[in-house]
Amino acid sequence: MSIGSNAVKATARTALKGKWLNALICGSVLIFCVIINSYLSSLISVFAGAVFSEIFYVLLTVFVFFPLFLGVLKFFWRMIFGCDDKPVLIFYYYSDKTLYLKAIKFVFALFIKLLPFAIIVFLPAFFVWLLSQSYFFEFFDLAIPLWTRNLQYAIIFTRTLSTVILIFYALRYYVSPLLFVVDEEIDVWEALHMSSVISKRSTLDFIYLFFSFAGWILLSLFALPLVFTVPYMITAYVVHIRFSITEYNNHIEKFIQNKYPSFTVGA
Secondary structure, three states, X not given: OOOOHHHHHHHHHHHHOOXXXXXXXXXXXXXXXXXXHHHHHHHHHHHHOHHHHHHHHHHHHHXXXXXXXXXXXXXXXXXXXXXXXXXXXXXHHHOOHHHHHHHHHHHHHHHHHHHHHHHHHHHHHHHHHHHXXXXXXXXXXXXXXHHHHHOHHHHHHHHHHHHHHHHHHHHHHOOHHHHHHHOOOOOHHXXXXXXXXXXXXXXXXXXXXXXXXXXXXXXXXXXXXXXHHHHHHHHHHHHHHHHHHHHHHHHHHHHHHHHXXXXXXXX
């Protein structure tokens, strides 16, 4: 990318000037939605168990939180271009049945894209976990080896490694939510495909941008409330993608010009 994280964050701060109040409201709604989701899931785990709690958390995230998240992105995208929208815009994908169903389709399409790789990358972790279960050896009528008692650390290591690998793989689609929001006519599969293309040139910059907020996140834990940090981070994310899309378009234009040079009569 031709512009660094410092410039991205400076542009984000400029976009937020005079619009902090609405940005804080939008960010706060998003934060409280996450908190409520976690609280309700914890409450359900007390009465119905961990399995039902996880199912409830996933369902609430997919059908309630994700459309709201897309609406928040829409608000911040329009904000960086000078639009003075009301915070109610974050409920945009709840305003129409077609829009809501398209948002749900997007999250399921993303799930389908990630599922095959997730299954493959978590196979070692699953196998190590299986070896730690007594019924695995009982099924084959085998004695339980003593070394299986020390597999707990191996389970934690393989799960953590698999999760990290999956996150890095999923980063190829980090541009797709905004592509989906910006172009209302775009197909969800096209948004995912274009994200995988654009992210090849910008993923490292995005990772660097994310870790550049480490100080802000720590500050949120001790002094500055998270409601101030989240709008800043979302705005920076939106600005970063705007620059990434612009750079990609410029790259395509240069490629076309080099491959098909213009012809001037008399030259």
